[in-house]
Structures are given as structure tokens and as C-alpha cells.
Amino acid sequence: MDFDFLLQTRLFHGLTAPELSAALAGLQASEKVYAKGARIFSAGEATNRFALVLSGSVTVESNDFWGNRTILGNIDRGQVFAETFALLPEEPLLVDVNANEDCHLLFITVDVLLSGEDGERPS
Numbered sequence: 001m002d003f004d005f006l007l008q009t010r011l012f013h014g015l016t017a018p019e020l021s022a023a024l025a026g027l028q029a030s031e032k033v034y035a036k037g038a039r040i041f042s043a044g045e046a047t048n049r050f051a052l053v054l055s056g057s058v059t060v061e062s063n064d065f066w067g068n069r070t071i072l073g074n075i076d077r078g079q080v081f082a083e084t085f086a087l088l089p090e091e092p093l094l095v096d097v098n099a100n101e102d103c104h105l106l107f108i109t110v111d112v113l114l115s116g117e118d119g120e121r122p123s
Helices: 003-008 017-026
Strands: 030-034 039-041 049-055 058-063 069-075 096-099 103-109
Touching: 003 017
Parallel strands: none
Antiparallel strands: 030 103, 039 096, 049 103, 058 069, 058 096
């Protein structure tokens, strides 16, 4: 993993390398590579993770009942996506997210951020 790059992102800016390493472990971060056109998230599914684009880009899109596709945005290297839905794990995604090109993503689980010291969700 490219720690120098991660330390320059808005998400991890200001951390030291040891702090970043500890944060990634605590947040159960995992890397995954997707080929161009691969589906990353589908509308209707719920998630407790969001992703940081390490390389490549992804497209956030809405597909309606009649098959019309609306591109809502492109997420490039260093940007995050699905963070809102990860923080609302009971809410299904309203959009599809696809690999716009071959891409390498870092997934971060937010359960630890949402839990209290005893592992329960704070009220």
C-alpha cells in the first residue's frame, strides 16, 4: 500500500505513518482491484463500508425503471465514495457504482466509528 499517497489524501492528511497503519488496522481496511465495467455497489444493497480510490476511477449512476442511465458523478484517485450510506448501514444504496476503468480501491469499515467502547452503537 502506498502510504505516501494515503498520507496526502484529505481522509488521512495530518497523520504520521504509524498512526495511519494503526488507523487502517482499526478500520478493517482492505484493498480490492476491479476491472473496467465491474459493479462495485448495486442500488438496493446496504453497506457498512466506503471506499477510497487508490488508482483509476469509478462512476456513480442512477438507472431507472425504463433503462435510462444517468451519470451522477465520477470519483477519481484520492476521492471517497459511499461514505453516506456506510454511515447509514440500514439504508439501501440508491445508486450503482461501477469501475469506470481498471481501478484499485481501499475499503474502510465504519462499524468501529459507530460503536461505543463496549462495541454497542451509541444512542
